[in-house]
Amino acid sequence: MGDPDLLEMVEQEGRRNSREFIYSVETSDFQKRAQSKDSVFFRDGVRQIDFVLSYVDDIKKDAEIKAERRKEFEQNLRKTGLELEIEDKRDSEDGRTYFVKIHAPWEVLVTYAEVLGIKMPVKESDIPRTENSPLRYMLGPVRLPQEVKFPRPEYFTAQFSRHRQELFLIEDEATFFPSSSRNRIVYYILSRCPFGVEDGKKRFGIDRLLTSNTYSSAYPLHDGQYWKPAESPSTVNERYTLYQNWARFSYFYKEQPLDLIKDYFGEKIGIYFVFLGFYTEMLLIAAVVGLACLIYGILLMDSNQTSTDICDPEIGGQLIMCPLCDQVCDYWRLNSTCLSSKLSHLFDNESTVFFAIFMGIWVTLFLEFWKQRQARLEYEWDLVDFEEEQQQLQLRPEFEAMCKHRKMNPVTKELEPYMPLWNRIPWYFLSGATVTFWMALVVSSMVAVIVYRLSVFATFASFMESEATLQHVKVYFTPQLATSLSGSCLNFIVILILNFFYEKISAWITKMEIPRTYQEYESSLTLKMFLFQFVNYYSSCFYVAFFKGKFVGYPGKYTYLFNVWRSEECDPGGCLIELTTQMTIVMTGKQIFGNIKEAIYPLVFNWWRRRKARTNSEKLYSRWEQDHDLETFGQLGLFYEYLETVIQFGFVTLFVASFPLAPLLALLNNIIEIRVDAWKLTTQYRRPVAAKAHSIGVWQDILYGMAVVSVATNAFIVAFTSDIIPRLVYYYAYSTNITHPLKGYVNNSLSVFLIADFPNHTAPSEKREFTTCRYRDYRNPPEDKDKYIHNMQFWHVLAARMTFIIVMEHIVFLVKFLLAWMIPDVPKDVEERLKREKLMTVKILHDFELKKLKENLGINSDLFSKQVMMEESKVQLAKSTI
Known part of the structure; x- marks a missing residue:
């Protein structure tokens, strides 16, 4: 990006015309009264500070090398036309940090605005603004004031040209370029400025200097304090405006000032908040429908025929169930699970099918409308002719340092660092092996949790399954429920621990791959992190939904894990209630932990950093020092925000048939998340360098993939995890009761086992007078010649389940394709x-x-x-x- 001749011209012009305001550290006469601590200007009070570099005296053996690098780097910055002002360490609060303040004069700004192709206004637009957000249907209190929502008028724009300056609407050179454009231009220069030749190679770029600790930090300044407006009426403190109208939690019900976010933080961060806000608005629809399905389940909970039969002492109370574990567990009456059967019906009813189909259509509408919102955003933010951001395509310093070869770039016709494929192959193998190992570790931890549940189930059963389970007594806390809750909590703790360590390891292994550009680095890390977190967060849900209780065998011939532990059976109320429990604990726990971590982490670290820095309270705690003591957002700051949102999207879509409250929980979390992220960026983080982006990138492809998978997972949950299909088969094919078609379903769904057929090592230690017990399955009775073999009803139910999956998937996919075809990508x-x-x-x-x-x-x-x-x-x- 950029014309080399033009850059050479501006460098020569900088050599001739730049004014070098160099203040000697020995003769510094800085006085506390000379400048306000919130000033964002040089000492003359005129030139705006566009960027700040900081460094400390290094007493190590490479101190002279670093000092020489800094000296040459700063000289080359002045040659490009930038103006520098150095603050001595004696004037800093900690007494050891130097600050280099950088100002970009008009000549530099206009030249690099042309190089970067920045679009600037040429005429006020005659096209009226339209608001297409769903928020427009809400009440007035939701809206922000017009001057906050639209801080600037709409303009027709064109790529800036310094030879056509009179074409553009330049009223004041000091304010023509917004601060985000100014810091982007300065960062572009910093990233290309050379600082010497080492080992015969030309070294350049602020990133390389930061990596080698030549400079300790590089950042643009915030406009001012977030808690008070600018001191001068002519100066606008956008940080204060953002805090007042966006970052305060009391404004949780307000729309976001998206244009102001874009102007202050840049398009890349702006589009993240547009996406998060749009996703939250769409969740409102899903949350309302999910809540309606839950209310439907509550209204029918007491009148549900299945629960009524289970709770009836004359029906469920007379059904003696087979033990749920070997020897230790005793027989139990079905009516002891009365409460769990009622709770299960909250989520396992006719509305489950409707909600699963609805969410398949909802996710399509969400993605299609997001494409439209993205297209509208490209127009409104002048991103139609967007080119990939230079700082993303720039070579990483680590790549240059490791490269020993050079290769001609066919585009630029320049020799560039080059690393042959055979040098990278060992690292690719190590990377793949590492990811595979950690995903296997996740599966192993899940198996360990299963073993824990199998081991402690007998313990719970030994003191919870007393004679009460064989009497007509209500049991409110069953061994299955206790094991499920404790196992889910343990699984969540394991998820957090594995996730903490894997984040460190994945970042390290990605660096070892030596990606060429920042974009390659981020893409590689995205693949690793998403694959791992997908397995880490969803593996337990997949197990409960599709494996638990499906391969347990039957009394007398159970299947065993590692030939030791008997395979887990579902809760008598069905596996759907266990999946709901797992979803609730993992999803809710992750969201609460994530928000607390995001709020507490920067707050504590910033407090400690300020406490260490403020050793000389009589010194001026300047604007650049205040920002220096804040947390760094970093190039991967948005990466983790997107990852968190995408994982939540998986909970909302992949298993939503088992938990219609998932969209509501996600909605409440996102309302908090928006304000927490806004508060962090506005108050706890240094101002990030503005960067452009016209979409959410690779995350959009991931969302599309998860949307397709969600149709299949929800279809399988309805077919195999819930009891809807067996009830429908009984309703239409086996029921003989015309007035109450489902009466008798409970007895019909339980097979009979002869207690005498129990092997000695599995039979309960305490003898009972019962001759038979019941278990969940469709098998022939013991008096049949083919006893304990699956009967015809089993195959009818299986055929109905497979038919439902095929029909549901075809209906949803047909609607998805029709909607995608009907809704244009660009309005x-x-x-x-x-x-x-x-x-x-x-x-x-x-x-x-x-x-x-x-x-x-x-x-x-x-x-x-x-x-x-x-x-x-x-x-x-x-x-x-x-």
């Missing part, structure tokens, strides 16, 4: 606006060039006429293409 009004802006921009440029031609050519009318015809033909061509 029609946005297309029209784009055409209008393109036409107006061409016309404005055409009129400007004609005016210049007329002034330059003067009396040469023939040449002028030819130029006019050429320019008019360009306009006509633009109209025809539009």
Whole structure:
């Protein structure tokens, strides 16, 4: 990106014209009264600070090398036209940190604005604003004041050109470029500025200097304090405006000032908050429908025929169930699970099917409408002709340091660092092996939790399953429930521990792969982290939904884990209630822990850093020192925010048939998450360098993949985890009761086992007078010649389950494809606006060039006429293409 001749020209111009305001540290006469501690200007009070570098005296053996690097780097910065002002360590609060303040004068800004292709306003737009957010239907209190929501008018824009400055709406050179554009330009220069030659290679870039600790930090300044407005009426403190209207939790019900976020933090951070806000708005619809399904289950809980039969002493009270573990466990009556059967019906009812289909359609609408929102955003934020950000395509310092080869770049025709594939292959193998090992570790930990549940179940059963389970007494806390709750909590703790260590290891192994650019680094880390967290957070849910209770065998011929522990059976109320319990604990726990961590972590570290820094209270605690003591957002700050949101999206979509409250929990979390993230960025973090982005990147592809998988998982949950299909088969094929078709279903769904057929090592130690017991399955009775073999009803139910999966998937996918086809990626009004802006921009440029031609050519009318015809033909061509 950028014209080398143009950059060379500005460097020469900087050598000739830049004013070097160099203050000697020995003769510094800085006084506390000379400047406000919140000043964002040089000491003259005129030149704005666009960037700050800091470093400390290094007494190690490489101190001289670092000092020489800094000296040459700062000299080269001045050659590009930047102006520097150095603060001596004696004036800093900790008495050991130097601060280099950087100001970009007008000549530098206009040159690099052209190099970076920054679009600037040429004329106020005549297209009225439209609001397309679902929030427009809500009440007025939700809205922000217009001056906060739209801090600047809409403009027609064009790529800036320093030779066409009079074309642009330049009222004040000091405020023409917003602070986000200024710090992006300065960072671009810093990232390309050389600082010496080492080992015959030219070294450049602030990132390399930060990696080697030559500088300790590099950051743009916040506008001012977040808790008070700017001291001067002519100065706008956007940080204060953002805090007042966005970062306060009391504004949780308000819409976000998205344009102001974009102007202050840049498009990349802005689009994250647009996505999070849009996702939260869409969750509102899913949450309302999910809550309605739960209310439906509550209303029908007492009238449910299955629960009524289980709780009835004459039905469930007379059904003696087979022991749930060997020897230690005793027989029990079915009505002891009365409460769990009622709770299970909250989520295992007819509305489950409806909600599963609804969420399959909802996720399609969400993704399609997001594409439209993204297209609208590209137009509103001038990202239509977006080019990949330089700081993402820039070579990483670690890559340059490790490379011993050079290769001609076919695009730039320059020699660039190059690493052959065979040098990377060992690291790729190590990376793949590491990821595989950790995912295997997750599965092993899940198996360990299963073993824990199997081991402690007998313990719980030994003191919880007393004679009460064989009497007509209500039992409110069963061994199954106790084991499920404790196992889910233990599983959540293991998830957090594994996740903590894997984050460190994945970052290290990604560095060892030596990615060429920051974009490659982020893509590699994304793949590793998402694969691991997918397995880490969802493996236990997949186990409960699709494996638990499916391969247990039957009394007398149970299957055993490692030939020691009998395979887990589902709760008598069904596995769906256990999946709901697992989902509730993991999802809720993750969200609460994540929000507490995000709020407490920077707060504690910033307090400790300020406490250590403020050793000289009589010194001026300046604006750059205050920001220096804040946490660093880092290049991967948004990566972890997106990862957290995508994992939550998986909970909302993959297993939502078992837990219709998942969208509501996600909605409540996101309302808090938006304000916590806003508070962090506004108050606890240094201001990030503004960066451009026109989409959420690879995360959109991940969301599409999860949306497709969610259709299958919900179909299987309804078919195999819930009892809806067996009840429907009984309703239509086996029921003989016309008035109450489901009466008798409980007895029909339980097979009979002859106690005498128990092997000695599995039979309960205490003898009973019962001759038979019951268990959940469809098998022939003991008096049948093919005893304990699956009966015909089992195959009918299995066929119905498979049919349901096929039908549901085809219906949902058909609707998904129809919706994707019907909903255009770019809204029609946005297309029209784009055409209008393109036409107006061409016309404005055409009129400007004609005016210049007329002034330059003067009396040469023939040449002028030819130029006019050429320019008019360009306009006509633009109209025809539009």
